[in-house]
Amino acid sequence: MTTDRRATPGFAFAQPGLPERFATIALANIGCEFPHKLDQVLSSSADLATPRKLHPSFHGSYDWHSCVHMHWLLARLRRAYPALASRAAIDAQFDRSFGLEAIAGEIAFLGRPHTQTFERTYGWAWLLELAAELLRADDAQARQWSASLAPLTYSFVGRYLAYLPKVRYPIRYGIHANSAFGLEFALDYARVSGEKMFEDACIDSAKRWFAADRDAPAAWEPSGADFLSPALIEALLMSRVMPASEFAAWLASFLPGIVERRPSTLFTPAHVADRTDPQIVHLDGLNLSRAWCMRGIAHALRDGDARTTVLRDAAEAHFAAGMTGIDSGEFVGDHWLASFALLAVE
Numbered sequence: 220m221t222t223d224r225r226a227t228p229g230f231a232f233a234q235p236g237l238p239e240r241f242a243t244i245a246l247a248n249i250g251c252e253f254p255h256k257l258d259q260v261l262s263s264s265a266d267l268a269t270p271r272k273l274h275p276s277f278h279g280s281y282d283w284h285s286c287v288h289m290h291w292l293l294a295r296l297r298r299a300y301p302a303l304a305s306r307a308a309i310d311a312q313f314d315r316s317f318g319l320e321a322i323a324g325e326i327a328f329l330g331r332p333h334t335q336t337f338e339r340t341y342g343w344a345w346l347l348e349l350a351a352e353l354l355r356a357d358d359a360q361a362r363q364w365s366a367s368l369a370p371l372t373y374s375f376v377g378r379y380l381a382y383l384p385k386v387r388y389p390i391r392y393g394i395h396a397n398s399a400f401g402l403e404f405a406l407d408y409a410r411v412s413g414e415k416m417f418e419d420a421c422i423d424s425a426k427r428w429f430a431a432d433r434d435a436p437a438a439w440e441p442s443g444a445d446f447l448s449p450a451l452i453e454a455l456l457m458s459r460v461m462p463a464s465e466f467a468a469w470l471a472s473f474l475p476g477i478v479e480r481r482p483s484t485l486f487t488p489a490h491v492a493d494r495t496d497p498q499i500v501h502l503d504g505l506n507l508s509r510a511w512c513m514r515g516i517a518h519a520l521r522d523g524d525a526r527t528t529v530l531r532d533a534a535e536a537h538f539a540a541g542m543t544g545i546d547s548g549e550f551v552g553d554h555w556l557a558s559f560a561l562l563a564v565e
Contacts (some may be wrong), residue, residue, distance in 0.1 A: 229388060232321075238296050238299070238303060238304060239303060239304055241292060241296060241297050241366070241557045241560070241561065242292075242293060242305040242308075242309065242538060244311070244553055244557050245289040245290075245293050245557060245558075246293070246308055246312060247293045247553075248279055248280040248281070248285070248286075248289055248294075248307060248550075248553060248554045249279040249280055249286060249289050249290065249312060249316075250270070250279055250312075250414075251279050251280065251550075251554075252270055252271055252278055252279055252533075253270075254281060254548075254550075255270040255278070255279075255281060256281055256282045257273070257282075257284065257336060258271060258282065258283060258337055258342075258360045259273070259335035259337075260332075260334070261547075262331070262332050262333060264485065266331070270421050270552055272325075273328055274286075274324070274325060274328060275318075275320065275321035275322075275324035275325065276316045276317065276318075276321040276322055276324070276325050276371075277289075277290070277316070277325065280554045280555065281340055281550070281551075281554040281555075282554075283338055284338055284341050284342035284345050284395070285554050286344050287345040287349055287553040288345040288348070288349070288555065288558040289341060289348055289554070289555070289557075289558060290312075290313075290316060291345060291348055291349040291352055291558060291562055292557055292558040293309045293312070293313070294313075294349060294352040294353055294356070294361075295309075295352055295561060296309075296561075297309050297356070297496075298352065298355060298356045298361075299359075300439050310360060313360070313364050317363075317364040317367040317368050318367065320366055322367055322368060322370060323370075325371050326370055326371055326374060329371075329374055336545055339351070339378070339382065339396065340379070340382070340396060340398070340400075340401030340405075341395035341396060341397075341400065341401065342395075343375045343378060343379060343401065343405070344400060344402075344403070344404035345404065346371065346372065346375050346445075347372065347375060347376070347404055347405055347407070347408035347409065348371075348404040348407055349368070350365065350368055350372040350408055350412075351404075351407045351408040351411040351412070353365035353368060354411050354412060355411060356358075356529075357501050372408075376408075376414070376417055379405055379417070379420070380416075380417065380420055383420050383421070383423075383424045384420075386398070386424070386428075388428075389428040389429070391449045391453075392442065392445075392449060392450050393440070393441065393442055393445030393446065393447040393448060393505065394444060394445060394446060394447065394501070395466060397447050397449065397452060398424075398428060399425075399428075399449075399452045399453040399455075399456045400414050400447055400452050400456075401428065402421050402424060402425050402456055403452065403455060403459070404457050405421050406418065406421040406459060406460070407457075408420070409421055421460075422434070422460045425456055425457065425460045426460060429453055429456070429457055430457070430469070432453070432473055433472045433473060434472070434473070434475065435449075435450040435453070435473050435474055436450075437450040437474060437482050437485045438482035438486070440484055440485055441457075441484070441489050441502065441505055443498070443499070444498040444499070444501045444502075445489075445501060445502065445505045446501040446502070446503075446504030446508060446559070447504075447508050448485065448505065448508065448509050448512060449506065450473070450474060450485065451485070451508075451510055451512035451513065451516070452508070453471060453473075453476065453511055454512065454516050455511075455512040455515045455516055456472055457469060457470075457473075458470075458515060458516055458518075458519035459519075463519065463520070464521075465523055466519055466520075467483075467524065467533075469521055470516070470520075474556055476532065477526045477529055478525050478529060480529060480533070486494075486529070487539075488506045488509075488531045488536055488537045488539075488540035489502040489505050489540070490502070490507055491503050491543075491544060493529075494544060494547040494549045494551070494552055495549055495551065496550040496551070498546065500547075500549065500551050500552045500556075503541050503543070503544025503545075503547075503552055503556055504541070504552075504556055504559045505541075506537045506538070506540040506541035507537070507538065507541035507542075507544075507556065507559040507562070507563045508542070508559055508562065508563070509533075509534070509537045510534040510535075510537040510538035510541060510563040511559070511562040511563040511565065513530040513531070513533050513534035513537065514530070514534045514563070514565070516529065516530055517530040517531050517534070534563075537563075538560075538563050541556070541559070541563065542560060544556050545557060545560055
């Protein structure tokens with residue numbers, strides 16, 4: 220069973236200039252405080268404040284979670300491409316974002332009343348994936364940023380450990396709160412950090428929620444605002460918590476029509492009718508996340524499994540469709556899509 224699929228940079232861009240382009244997009248969006256969509260319950264008028272005041276580390280990129288995963292994108296590129304032209308700008312941004320005072324401000328926000336469900340679990344997952352990426356880096360600056368981020372990281376680990384045992388029914392739809400996605404990145408962090416109790420909690424939850432699943436209703440996908448495939452993200456997660464032979468059998472029961480490319484809707488890229496619409500443009504992210512999941516599932520299957528070719532071919536088609544959204548120049552996609560493209564490249 221693979222413990223850390225992203226332990227070493229394992230991807231290459233077909234377009235040589237794309238890493239720098241992605242970094243430029245991320246830096247521009249992290250620095251853009253407005254427009255901004257807050258996730259906040261007001262206890263009184265005293266809680267009203269600007270995004271920068273409420274979230275000193277993660278106040279750009281339209282919303283908190285997108286800002287976090289744009290930081291992840293930069294950390295990932297920084298490690299994979301040490302000669303990146305924008306490296307100095309990335310380092311300067313990280314010095315600001317991961318300063319002790321800034322992180323203390325983020326923790327203070329979590330200490331407010333009515334924050335129990337803040338970013339649960341999509342933002343939690345991305346924060347832990349960012350923390351995992353900083354742990355993977357081996358330079359002194361990354362170690363310093365990792366140490367600065369640690370109190371916030373531990374806050375979300377604690378929230379996961381309190382939350383997971385209470386969840387009897389997973390959330391299965393294709394947007395932020397999807398339970399399988401939340402565990403996918405939590406498991407990454409647990410394995411990179413060596414936190415065995417947390418890893419065990421993630422594995423137990425995954426098996427408790429999904430091990431008995433059969434005949435996923437994948438023909439119902441996609442919904443109109445999906446950026447995740449409920450079926451594929453669940454399968455990707457299970458590929459990480461089951462031995463290869465057990466996973467192969469589970470997948471045959473869960474998605475029995477892969478070799479025949481059934482259901483066709485799962486293997487056909489979603490059409491995006493309006494990239495200026497912040498919900499419809501989610502479908503660009505769906506195409507990219509499907510590519511990521513399909514490649515990961517194929518990687519988990521044994522050599523010679525007939526499903527691998529089907530999944531890899533479908534991943535290529537979805538990746539090409541999703542990259543069309545990267546080229547749109549619309550802020551409602553620009554503030555997050557590049558990070559999903561980077562996942563798909565892996």
